Structures are given as C-alpha cells and as structure tokens.
Amino acid sequence: MSARRVVVTGMGALTPLGLSVDAFWEAALNGTSGAAPIESFDAEKLRTTFACELPDFDAEDYLDAKSARRMDPFCQYALVAADEAVRHAGFDSDEMPQDLKDRIGVIYGSGIGGMQTFYEQTDYFINSGETRVSPFFIPMLIPDIASGQIAIQHGFRGPNHAVVSACATGNHNISDAFRLIKDGTIDGAVCGGTDACVTKLGIAGFASMRALSTRNDDPAHASRPFDKHRDGFVMGEGAGALFLESLEHAQARGATIHAEVLGTGMSADAHHLTAPDPEGGGVKLALNRALETAGMNPEDIDYINAHGTSTPLGDAAETSAIKQVFGDHAYDLNVSSTKSMTGHLLGAAGAIEAIACIQAMKHNVVPPTINFEEADPDCDLNYTFNEPQERELNVVLNNAFGFGGHNTSLVLGAFEG
C-alpha cells in the first residue's frame, strides 16, 4: 500500500498545569508554574523537596475503585489521558463496531513504569516475607501494562506495544504509531506516554544523579530552561495521548482534524549513559532525519518545542544542534520549553509537548519559556522568554531526548486539505 497521510484527530492531557488539554493549554499561555513543595509524601530529607505534581487528581473520579487499586498511578494517568483523546476524536468505544476496533492500535509507553509499586512491594518482600508479594505486583510494575489496559478498556485489537526510551518515550510511541498508520498496517492508534515518578525513591534516584534542581526555597522559579542560572530539571508527572488516523479514515467519518504528522527523526548519541553529546551530533542526526522524512527544508520550521529540561549541559547541547542544522534560520524561528511550566514529565514529556505544538498551531501562538532572568552566552536563540508570542505557525518540530542517548524529533504541520 502506498504511504498514507496521518492526522491527529484527538488529544488527551493530564498535567501538573491541569487535568485536560484545555486546562493545560490555558495555564501554559498564562505562564503558570506547576512546581511546589511535594505534598504526596514527606520529602524533607531529600536533596530536592519539590516537584510538579498533578493538582487534585483522584483516580476514583475516573475509574472504579477495584480497577484503580490494580494499577500503579502511571497506568491510571495513561487511561485517563487516552480516554480523553478517544472521546475528543469523536469516538465512543462502546458504540464502535469490532472490525473497526480491530484496526486501531495502542502504541503507548512509560519511561519508568510502576516505580511506587516496585518500592512498596520490595518493602513488603523484605519486611513481611518472600511469599507476601502481591499477585498484582508484576502487572502493575511493567511499563507496557498501560498500552494493555488502554486496549482492554476500549477493545482496540490492533498492534499493541510500548516503546521505552526514558524521556524520549512519548515521541517514540507517536513515531511508531505514525509509521504503522502511514504504511497501512492500521487505520488509527492511541499513542503517547505516561510517568508517575514523583515518589520518594524516584526523587531520591534522580537527585543522586544531580539531575534535579535544588532550588528548594523557590520551586516556582526552579525550572528555567536556557537561563544562565538553571541548575537541573524539576520532576513532573502525568500523561499525554494522541489519537492518530489515516487522513482518508478521518475524512470518511467527517472527523475534526487538528494537525498532521509529517515526519519523524530518530537517532542515538552513542556517547554516554546520561550526559548529552556536547557537540550535539546525535541530535543533529535526528533533526535532519525528521526534516528529510517530512520533506521539509530547515526554513520551513516556524517553532521548535525544545526538549529544554533546564539542565546546564542539555540546554546548551540542544541549542548547539539546532544552530548546526538550521543555520541563520535558527535565529528566526521560535524555540520554547514548556517544561519551564510543567516540569519534566519523563515518558509523558514528548506527548504533552506534541499537544503543546498542535495547540500552538491551532491558535498561532507560541507558549513561553518562563523564569528567564539572565542570558547564557551558550543559549542565544529566541526562546520565547516569559511571554507567549503570536506567530503564524504552519510547521513545527517537537524534540525529546532520553537517558541512554535516545533522540527523537517529530515534525507536525497545520492541516491543509
């Protein structure tokens, strides 16, 4: 089958800025910080004592008590975001014929999986005995259970798997879904990523790496990508989901089309466990491959939603790669990091930021990078500091990179029939 066009017909977001796409987007345009002292556990003895937690999330608002109890929070988040995306696409899965549902896949991952479940069950194993581990331990722990649970909830029987690539997870899963639809394997897919790593062990682990900001006395200003005084990322939690469809399938049912997925570029740094290649070699490859698969020139890109986690090395390396690929145009396009507001949602980041890109194109406005105070000579692009910027946006790019040196860059376009 010849390559088909792939469009976005549904979106779902569960973020520290709000528990729906609309709430997230409104808060992002207002430059809201989602960071605050951690409330869900006592973080006093940790190196970092704040994070971007979901506001007022209660799984039982969405799931029955028994189902919720059998899921780690990362999986609960995924189900909620996926459900919003499916409904936003105009589907009620109870009313869909099975032959349609058999051609819808779920390609949905998590960077970490059930961190809190692992912690609790290990504690139980050590302190209560080897035979006391819950029979739900393994199915609550494994990162692929979210894609399985989404399929169970909606009856989608197309390809079902989870790409796990740390903080590139969201983009990788969208990329796989895009390719499966493009080549005709399936007609539609729920895709994206989720993570729930604001746990005592999670924060302790990332803090030990010195990856997290320690601006404990001023959480709201801690996530400051590209600012001279950035000192690490701020942990976030949540989930993002897209419903992708072939253009012909979406048009045949008269669906509202929010954007088009134009291309995807993937590469490895092949450099270090966690540190980015300072030359940006791998990122450069991903950017060039993304442009190539989308059939775009560098000058066609209007906006880049940067990975921009607010780490000293990462932001500078990403800037360097953008300048190498885009040349003079690097200074014309807008760059921003919505992580300045949401924190870093790990495996959900790529999906949430793809939604930010799509909303930006729909409204022709670039969401800001908040908390900028002082320029860093190594970061000299237009990062849309502190205020959103109105701009006609036709083609945008979404970066997501993960520990392990995984690089992904997704090209999204405003839909033009």
Place this chain on the structure above:
Amino acid sequence: MATDIESAVKNIIVEKLGVDESDVTTDASFTNDLGADSLDTVELIMEFEKEFDLTISDEDAENIATVGDAVDYLSEKAA
C-alpha cells in the same frame, strides 16, 4: 468466634473485590458471582493468611471457592 471470622472474611472480600456487602453471601462463588479473576483469588488467599496468621497450601486453596468455603476452612484452622 465463627461470627468474628465470618465478618473478617466478608470485610476482606468487600475490600479486595470491590463488591457490595449484600452480595457476599455464604454460597457466593468468588469467580462466578463476585467477579474475581485468577489474580484476585490469589490475593484473597494471601489476605486470609495475613489476617489469620496462617499458611494456606495451594491444595487447600483450590478447594476454597465460595465465601462459605473460606469461613469453614478458616474457622477450623484458626480455632
């Protein structure tokens, strides 16, 4: 004593299976009537072990299919 055991058993079932207390009758089968799957039944057995501080062998567990089976078994073992 039997009543204490019965009410403890029923509380565990209500909590773990998320069912109404009124459905937890003596004859109710965990799998056929109360919606338990294979993992739920393992969890129930483990909760009984914890609550009554005893070990239930896999052979014995296979014969505990209803609320009444559990109450009878635990009344005998915990006595």
